[in-house]
Amino acid sequence: MSTDIKTNYQEAAYELLKADANKILKLIEVQMENLTMPQCPLYEEVLDTQMFGLSREIDFAVRLGLVEDKAGKELLEKLEKQLSALHEASQNK
């Protein structure tokens, strides 16, 4: 049995999810730099929508057995920490 393909899919899935998490981080960074208020409801909504989309992708990958449940949770938690650090930094400016 070849486990290469399995490993390839698993690695590709994880890389895609990491890239998507980074896209969200970049999007929020750009919003912060352009001085859009983090208190703005639209900002919250964009962020919520993006986080929901990512969590659905992660959930899908976990259900397919491509990503470990723990790794998926950690990816989301890491992004949440990075986002709240960004948020704090923008408030201390």
Add this chain to the structure above:
Amino acid sequence: MSTDIKTNYQEAAYELLKADANKILKLIEVQMENLTMPQCPLYEEVLDTQMFGLSREIDFAVRLGLVEDKAGKELLEKLEKQLSALHEASQNK
């Protein structure tokens, strides 16, 4: 090279997406049967959120090469047709 694992993942991905599409359909059916207004903004929001979540899952599967772009689009279109048929049926009651 074993293409079994590849095929397994592809089939599993498609089955999962079909199951998720069916869940949305069932959710909306239940809402219709319980006479919640299809004009209700909350109904629209639930549906939009669910459709967005599914489209992100499909997009992820397509980018991973597990599902054909065409098959993903068809899955979404079929669900949209089913939903609008449901919607119409509820208005003609």
